[in-house]
Amino acid sequence: MRRALTLIELIFTMVIIAIVFTVIPKLIHAMNQTSKTAQQEEAMYNAVALMGAIVNLPWDNNNTQHDQILQVTAGNSAYDCNTTSGYRIGGFIGGRNCIEPLGVDYNATALGLEDTDINDIDDYVASINADNNCSRSHGKLLYTLTPTVRYVTDPLAGSAVVLGDVNASAATTTNTKYIVVNVGYHSDNKLGGCIAALQYHAFNIGQIHLNSRSW
DSSP states (O other), X not given: OOOSOOHHHHHHHHHHHHHHHHHHHHHHHHHHHHHHXXXXXXXXXXXXXXXXXXXXXXXXXXXXXXXXXXXXXSSOXXXXXXXXXXXXTTOOTTSOOSSOTTSOOXXXXXXXXXXXXXXXXXXXXXXXXXXXXXXXXXXXXXXXXXXXXXXXXXXXXXXXXXTTOEEOOTTOOOSEEEEEEEEEEBTTSXXXXXXXEXXXXXXOOOOOXXXXXXX
16 A cells, blocks of 8 residues: 655646646636726716716706706806896807896805705715715715715906816805716725716706797
Protein backbone atom coordinates (compact mmCIF):
# COMPACT_ATOMS: atom_id res chain seq x y z
CA MET A 1 0.00 0.00 0.00
CA ARG A 2 1.35 3.38 -1.02
CA ARG A 3 1.82 5.84 1.88
CA ALA A 4 2.90 9.05 0.04
CA LEU A 5 2.22 11.18 -3.03
CA THR A 6 4.39 10.95 -6.03
CA LEU A 7 6.21 14.05 -7.25
CA ILE A 8 3.88 14.35 -10.26
CA GLU A 9 0.78 14.17 -8.06
CA LEU A 10 2.24 16.79 -5.74
CA ILE A 11 2.96 19.09 -8.68
CA PHE A 12 -0.56 18.63 -10.06
CA THR A 13 -2.04 19.42 -6.64
CA MET A 14 0.03 22.59 -6.38
CA VAL A 15 -1.05 23.66 -9.87
CA ILE A 16 -4.73 23.09 -9.06
CA ILE A 17 -4.45 25.05 -5.80
CA ALA A 18 -2.67 27.89 -7.63
CA ILE A 19 -5.40 28.01 -10.27
CA VAL A 20 -8.14 28.06 -7.63
CA PHE A 21 -6.54 30.90 -5.67
CA THR A 22 -5.94 32.85 -8.90
CA VAL A 23 -9.32 32.41 -10.58
CA ILE A 24 -11.74 32.60 -7.64
CA PRO A 25 -10.76 36.16 -6.56
CA LYS A 26 -11.12 37.30 -10.16
CA LEU A 27 -14.55 35.66 -10.37
CA ILE A 28 -15.62 37.37 -7.14
CA HIS A 29 -14.31 40.72 -8.41
CA ALA A 30 -16.14 40.27 -11.73
CA MET A 31 -19.37 39.41 -9.91
CA ASN A 32 -19.02 42.48 -7.70
CA GLN A 33 -18.36 44.68 -10.72
CA THR A 34 -21.42 43.24 -12.46
CA SER A 35 -23.54 43.92 -9.39
CA LYS A 36 -22.18 47.49 -9.16
CA THR A 37 -22.85 48.12 -12.85
CA ALA A 38 -26.38 46.74 -12.52
CA GLN A 39 -27.04 49.06 -9.56
CA GLN A 40 -25.71 52.06 -11.48
CA GLU A 41 -27.77 51.24 -14.58
CA GLU A 42 -30.95 50.81 -12.56
CA ALA A 43 -30.28 54.01 -10.61
CA MET A 44 -29.66 56.02 -13.79
CA TYR A 45 -32.75 54.61 -15.49
CA ASN A 46 -34.93 55.64 -12.56
CA ALA A 47 -33.20 59.04 -12.28
CA VAL A 48 -33.91 59.81 -15.95
CA ALA A 49 -37.52 58.71 -15.44
CA LEU A 50 -37.82 60.96 -12.37
CA MET A 51 -36.31 63.95 -14.17
CA GLY A 52 -38.68 63.37 -17.09
CA ALA A 53 -41.64 63.33 -14.73
CA ILE A 54 -40.51 66.60 -13.10
CA VAL A 55 -39.81 68.62 -16.25
CA ASN A 56 -43.13 67.63 -17.80
CA LEU A 57 -45.02 69.26 -14.92
CA PRO A 58 -46.23 72.88 -15.14
CA TRP A 59 -43.52 75.46 -14.41
CA ASP A 60 -45.35 76.84 -11.38
CA ASN A 61 -48.39 76.09 -9.28
CA ASN A 62 -50.21 79.05 -10.84
CA ASN A 63 -49.61 77.51 -14.27
CA THR A 64 -51.86 74.64 -13.26
CA GLN A 65 -54.75 77.11 -13.53
CA HIS A 66 -53.46 79.76 -15.96
CA ASP A 67 -51.44 79.58 -19.18
CA GLN A 68 -49.87 83.04 -18.84
CA ILE A 69 -46.21 83.91 -18.40
CA LEU A 70 -46.07 84.71 -14.70
CA GLN A 71 -44.86 87.82 -12.91
CA VAL A 72 -41.84 87.33 -10.63
CA THR A 73 -40.61 89.26 -7.61
CA ALA A 74 -36.85 89.40 -8.29
CA GLY A 75 -36.54 88.97 -12.03
CA ASN A 76 -34.88 91.22 -14.57
CA SER A 77 -37.32 93.94 -15.61
CA ALA A 78 -36.46 93.24 -19.26
CA TYR A 79 -38.40 90.00 -18.93
CA ASP A 80 -41.47 91.63 -17.38
CA CYS A 81 -44.76 91.99 -19.18
CA ASN A 82 -45.80 95.27 -20.70
CA THR A 83 -48.88 96.44 -18.78
CA THR A 84 -50.24 98.17 -21.88
CA SER A 85 -49.77 95.57 -24.58
CA GLY A 86 -49.94 92.54 -22.32
CA TYR A 87 -46.90 90.96 -23.97
CA ARG A 88 -43.31 90.40 -22.94
CA ILE A 89 -40.41 91.95 -24.85
CA GLY A 90 -39.73 89.72 -27.81
CA GLY A 91 -43.26 88.39 -27.79
CA PHE A 92 -45.66 88.69 -30.68
CA ILE A 93 -49.34 89.35 -31.12
CA GLY A 94 -51.16 86.07 -30.83
CA GLY A 95 -48.36 84.56 -28.75
CA ARG A 96 -48.52 83.60 -25.12
CA ASN A 97 -49.99 86.35 -22.99
CA CYS A 98 -48.36 87.20 -19.71
CA ILE A 99 -51.19 89.41 -18.47
CA GLU A 100 -54.91 88.77 -18.54
CA PRO A 101 -56.93 91.10 -20.79
CA LEU A 102 -58.38 92.86 -17.75
CA GLY A 103 -54.91 93.61 -16.40
CA VAL A 104 -54.85 90.85 -13.80
CA ASP A 105 -51.36 89.40 -13.56
CA TYR A 106 -50.52 86.04 -12.02
CA ASN A 107 -47.40 85.74 -9.90
CA ALA A 108 -44.88 82.94 -9.63
CA THR A 109 -45.04 81.27 -6.24
CA ALA A 110 -42.31 80.53 -3.71
CA LEU A 111 -40.63 77.15 -3.92
CA GLY A 112 -42.36 74.33 -2.11
CA LEU A 113 -45.40 72.10 -1.96
CA GLU A 114 -48.45 74.38 -2.13
CA ASP A 115 -51.00 71.63 -1.54
CA THR A 116 -51.13 67.90 -1.00
CA ASP A 117 -50.60 67.09 -4.69
CA ILE A 118 -47.28 67.19 -6.52
CA ASN A 119 -48.51 69.07 -9.58
CA ASP A 120 -45.74 71.50 -10.52
CA ILE A 121 -41.94 71.56 -10.82
CA ASP A 122 -41.03 73.22 -7.53
CA ASP A 123 -42.98 70.71 -5.47
CA TYR A 124 -39.68 68.81 -5.58
CA VAL A 125 -37.81 71.58 -3.76
CA ALA A 126 -37.38 69.71 -0.47
CA SER A 127 -33.85 68.70 0.49
CA ILE A 128 -33.84 65.03 1.43
CA ASN A 129 -30.97 64.52 3.89
CA ALA A 130 -28.23 64.30 1.25
CA ASP A 131 -24.53 64.86 1.92
CA ASN A 132 -21.96 66.21 -0.54
CA ASN A 133 -21.43 62.73 -1.97
CA CYS A 134 -25.12 62.23 -2.80
CA SER A 135 -25.45 59.50 -0.17
CA ARG A 136 -28.38 59.63 2.21
CA SER A 137 -30.44 57.47 4.53
CA HIS A 138 -33.89 56.66 3.22
CA GLY A 139 -35.19 53.18 3.97
CA LYS A 140 -33.30 50.06 3.03
CA LEU A 141 -32.20 50.88 -0.50
CA LEU A 142 -29.12 50.24 -2.60
CA TYR A 143 -29.20 53.73 -4.10
CA THR A 144 -31.09 57.00 -3.62
CA LEU A 145 -32.50 59.73 -5.85
CA THR A 146 -32.47 63.25 -4.40
CA PRO A 147 -34.43 65.82 -6.45
CA THR A 148 -34.31 69.52 -5.64
CA VAL A 149 -35.34 72.78 -7.33
CA ARG A 150 -33.97 76.32 -6.93
CA TYR A 151 -34.49 79.66 -8.66
CA VAL A 152 -31.63 81.03 -10.78
CA THR A 153 -30.86 84.74 -10.45
CA ASP A 154 -31.90 86.68 -13.56
CA PRO A 155 -28.93 88.50 -15.15
CA LEU A 156 -28.67 92.28 -15.40
CA ALA A 157 -29.50 93.89 -18.72
CA GLY A 158 -26.74 93.16 -21.22
CA SER A 159 -25.19 90.42 -19.07
CA ALA A 160 -24.94 86.76 -19.92
CA VAL A 161 -27.15 84.26 -18.15
CA VAL A 162 -25.24 82.34 -15.48
CA LEU A 163 -27.33 79.21 -15.09
CA GLY A 164 -25.39 78.10 -12.04
CA ASP A 165 -26.10 81.33 -10.15
CA VAL A 166 -28.68 79.84 -7.81
CA ASN A 167 -30.86 82.11 -5.71
CA ALA A 168 -30.70 80.79 -2.17
CA SER A 169 -33.94 82.42 -1.03
CA ALA A 170 -36.93 80.16 -1.48
CA ALA A 171 -39.23 83.19 -1.23
CA THR A 172 -37.55 85.06 -4.12
CA THR A 173 -38.92 84.20 -7.55
CA THR A 174 -37.14 84.68 -10.88
CA ASN A 175 -37.73 83.46 -14.43
CA THR A 176 -35.56 80.33 -14.34
CA LYS A 177 -35.74 77.19 -12.22
CA TYR A 178 -32.73 74.92 -11.78
CA ILE A 179 -33.61 71.26 -11.28
CA VAL A 180 -31.09 68.70 -10.01
CA VAL A 181 -31.53 64.98 -9.43
CA ASN A 182 -28.57 63.59 -7.47
CA VAL A 183 -28.06 59.86 -7.88
CA GLY A 184 -26.09 58.27 -5.05
CA TYR A 185 -25.61 55.10 -3.09
CA HIS A 186 -27.50 54.62 0.13
CA SER A 187 -25.46 55.65 3.15
CA ASP A 188 -25.44 52.01 4.33
CA ASN A 189 -24.15 50.76 0.99
CA LYS A 190 -20.45 49.82 1.13
CA LEU A 191 -19.86 51.53 -2.23
CA GLY A 192 -20.96 55.00 -1.05
CA GLY A 193 -20.73 58.33 -2.85
CA CYS A 194 -22.22 59.76 -6.05
CA ILE A 195 -23.25 57.91 -9.18
CA ALA A 196 -24.33 60.92 -11.25
CA ALA A 197 -26.20 64.23 -11.13
CA LEU A 198 -28.83 65.17 -13.72
CA GLN A 199 -29.46 68.89 -14.31
CA TYR A 200 -32.16 70.79 -16.14
CA HIS A 201 -33.26 74.44 -16.47
CA ALA A 202 -36.93 75.35 -16.83
CA PHE A 203 -38.00 78.82 -17.95
CA ASN A 204 -40.99 81.02 -17.28
CA ILE A 205 -42.50 80.97 -20.79
CA GLY A 206 -46.07 80.04 -19.94
CA GLN A 207 -47.94 76.87 -20.70
CA ILE A 208 -48.72 75.64 -24.19
CA HIS A 209 -52.45 75.94 -24.83
CA LEU A 210 -53.85 74.32 -27.95
CA ASN A 211 -57.13 75.65 -29.29
CA SER A 212 -59.37 73.20 -31.07
CA ARG A 213 -62.02 73.85 -33.69
CA SER A 214 -64.76 71.46 -34.75
CA TRP A 215 -64.88 70.47 -38.40
